[in-house]
Amino acid sequence: MGKGARKKGPKKDRAPKVRDVFVGQPFEGLAAEPELIALREFVPSATADLSLVDSPDRTVTLGTVLPMAAAAFVRSDGAAFVGMQVQTRSSDISRDLGRSVRWALQAEPGDVLSVPDTTGPPAEGERLQDLLVTGAELDATLHKDFSWWLPEDTEAGGEVAMSLERANAAIMPTERLGPGAYWVEAGEKAHLRWVRPEQENLLLQALARLSAAGEIGLGEGSRYAGSFRAHGLLVPVWDLDPDAHAREWADPAMQLGERLDAALKSLDEEPLNATERRARDGLIGRQLTLR
Missing domain, CATH: 3.30.1460 (Yope Regulator; Chain: A,)
Structure with missing residues (x-):
């Protein structure tokens, strides 16, 4: 070995690079595509139960906006919600929402997912197209306020109360x-x-x-x-x-x-x-x- 030469150690396995490809039509293939886009972009307060392929015991409800713009949360009564209108997103909104749905199926009452997982590498079976019945329409229910954030006969307090007040003030009749x-x-x-x-x-x-x-x-x-x-x-x-x-x-x-x-x-x-x-x-x- 020549003077000054360094002995090379064993090669370390490197994590594969994930190419983040923008998906321009994230809800393609779902019968509910137009409704999903409307709830994402301009409907102020609405909810819709999702038709999940595996028909789990827990019902997951899609909501336009959740408290403090959370990605998902579970109410104290066990009702699970996933938010459509969130500030953080990856290149594939369908994957973001699918991950939030999977989180909601496992979460406990009171748990909150502040932001969706936008950094994990793509995996099989985590997009909405994998989790929802593709031919099912979305039966959206419009609300005049965001009282559905809370179980019946429950009053908001703290940050949730302030978030609820701001959200109600921003609603336009729809x-x-x-x-x-x-x-x-x-x-x-x-x-x-x-x-x-x-x-x-x-x-x-x-x-x-x-x-x-x-x-x-x-x-x-x-x-x-x-x-x-x-x-x-x-x-x-x-x-x-x-x-x-x-x-x-x-x-x-x-x-x-x-x-x-x-x-x-x-x-x-x-x-x-x-x-x-x-x-x-x-x-x-x-x-x-x-x-």
Whole structure:
């Protein structure tokens, strides 16, 4: 061995590097995809029981916002909740939520998961697609406040009471008009936000066909405002007359859905004409993206 040479020791096993790949459509393959996106992005206070594949003894309830924006918690009465609207996330929201669900199944009354596990390496069977019945819809229940954080006949105290007060003050009146479709009163304005399950290009073509025919609105007092992308799906938005109650828009929304379904089917036989293509270009110019 030459002068100054060092004897090499045995090689140490290195932990494999995990590539953190962003998942643009985290809820793909779930029938509840539009509802999950709505609960994640803009529904203020709602809950929905999850349909779990293994049908465990404990029911896990999805909630829009939990006390202090926790990822999951178990109430003193044993009811387990997983939060949709949390500040911390990884590249795959489905995996974050799946890990929170698994935590909730094992946690004890009073336990709180402040943030989801966003750093552990991916493993098999921990995404929502692995844990939920993929064909099950999500039956969301809307609430006027966040009293569901607590068991019945229980009063909040300390930080939970302050968090509850802040959360209640931030609620905007919201009503569900159909799958993924929500009316919201936002101050002096009212909107319909509709998470659609179709592939974006096809949906834009169908909306363009309705726009060119003057059928994209919900009737008098409504205006198509634009759309935004959220977790891989397009969410069209309509401005609505704020003086009209949500129930007055239920039938117009259903009729619009029927026209939209018909327009989607017609694309198989008849491509967009020049007028409809110009309408599509105009719709594309009014898009935003939410990750």
